[in-house]
Amino acid sequence: MTLGVVNTATEPLPRLAWRPVGLVAAIQIVVLTALSGRYGFHRDELYFVAAGKHLDWGYADQPPITPALAWLSTTLFGETPFGLRVVATLAAAATAITIAYVARELGGDRTVQWVSAAVAALGPFSLAVSHMLSTSTTDMLIWALLGLFVLRLLRTGDGRWWPAIGAVIGAGMANKWLILLLVFGLAAGVLVFGPRGVLRTWWLAAGAAVTLVLVAPIMVWQVANDFPMLTVASGISEDDGAENRISFVPLQLVYLTPVGAVVWIAGLVRLWRDPGLRWARALAVSYPVVCVVLLAVGGKPYYSVPLLLLLVPAGVRPVLTWLTTGLRRAALGVLAAVGVVMAVVTGLPVLPPPLLNGPVLAINREPGEQVGWPELTANVAQVWRQIPDGARAGSVILTSNYGQAGAIEHYGPRHELPKPYSGHMSYWDWGPPSDSMTGAVLVVGGQPAQSPHLAGCRVVAENDNGAGVDNEEQGTRITLCDRTTAPWSQIWPSLRRFY
Incomplete structure (x- = not known):
């Protein structure tokens, strides 16, 4: 003993x-x-x-x-x-x-x-x-x-x-x-x-x-x-x-x-x-x-x-x-x-979001990733409304990561946004848009202008979370492309991302 x-x-x-x-x-x-x-x-x-x-x-x-x-x-x-x-x-x-x-x-x-x-x-x-x-x-x-x-x-x-x-x-x-x-x-x-x-x-x-x-x-x-x-x-x-x-x-x-x-x-x-x-x-x-x-x-x-x-x-x-x-x-x-x-x-989320920048995010970046998702969705909605009314039914929202897709899926209905798509992780498994979706493509993040599958791409906005928090989505580009260059069923395999 x-x-x-x-x-x-x-x-x-x-x-x-x-x-x-x-x-x-x-x-x-x-x-x-x-x-x-x-x-x-x-x-x-x-x-x-x-x-x-x-x-x-x-x-x-x-x-x-x-x-x-x-x-x-x-x-x-x-x-x-x-x-x-x-x-x-x-x-x-x-x-x-x-x-x-x-x-x-x-x-x-x-x-x-x-x-x-x-x-x-x-x-x-x-x-x-x-x-x-x-x-x-x-x-x-x-x-x-x-x-x-x-x-x-x-x-x-x-x-x-x-x-x-x-x-x-x-x-x-x-x-x-x-x-x-x-x-x-x-x-x-x-x-x-x-x-x-x-x-x-x-x-x-x-x-x-x-x-x-x-x-x-x-x-x-x-x-x-x-x-x-x-x-x-x-x-x-x-x-x-x-x-x-x-x-x-x-x-x-x-x-x-x-x-x-x-x-x-x-x-x-x-x-x-x-x-x-x-x-x-x-x-x-x-x-x-x-x-x-x-x-x-x-x-x-x-x-x-x-x-x-x-x-x-x-x-x-x-x-x-x-x-x-x-x-x-x-x-x-x-x-x-x-x-x-x-x-x-x-x-824990005890500080006002603007005070997260600096030592807090340097030690732990996770609190910053809890800020700004409604704002990102609202910013996407503003760009989405630039697509003519008659063309939206055949248009697609494509995100570069599951956080963006999850935010738009959760907050999007209040802005009348459609279901988002993504090639990231299991979002890829949940399938591509229909080949009948031949309209515009709104892309969140990534570099769509360099993609061989998208045409007529231009950056329309940059995301601002409204709190000045330096997180992963602050400054994310929102791009609007006129169309795809192939059916989604052919494009989809190339979009898969595991990290």
């Missing part, structure tokens, strides 16, 4: 501290709900809403869970930022509670449990992905659940946890294939450091069968569509691989604030050194394994954040034990307060 914590492999666990942990989750829900309607949809959220109207077993760049959640949330609560983000808020609260359970599994007492939940909830990355619906929002919860179930298996040796583990892995594969990183890391840890006895049971086969059943329809879809997700992943690695490798280590130290980094590093060390947690050493092994894989393939640095959350509960007690003097407590308190303020300012 070390650091005043029980050897949880052999002794009863503490009770879950429902009141303080529930209070953390309740505050989280209140804050996220109060701010969920500010700014507007993120470009990815607009895409998820559109994808939810085309429910399928897969999409060009993702499995089906997040679009399905978008459909469910907007169906129940309305197709608004507030309505869409209800499921994101609930997932964030569930993640914090699950991290408290992980703390309990590692022998953490009442204080360790609620502090672990708070650290998990207050990191800049956690706040950013909790505010909006994204694949990472759900991924954090799934990784936390997998970590909890695996720790329960390793601590108790009860093979009956394998089907639950298999179900979580299957759900993870239905959301984002990154769950395989954690599976690989944990498997390496168990094989090298044990306890390997958990592998010698038929329950392992049962768990694998559960995963296969859940994943089968998703894999069938991917095979039938030539594995587009692998194409997207390879494009990310080629385009951003070098930048991702350079920024990987520094970003690991700020995703949960610097104080949060102290906690998860302390957790990593404790899992290696504490004899009472020898059974949980596989969790410590998984982090360097995952980091090596991400660095090798040029994956995005934030892919490892859910694993950092799992390390936090192991580090809370050593950090609290270190705070033996008033000076240490004051210094850490100041750093924690500064970190939380930075996390709130950069991760």
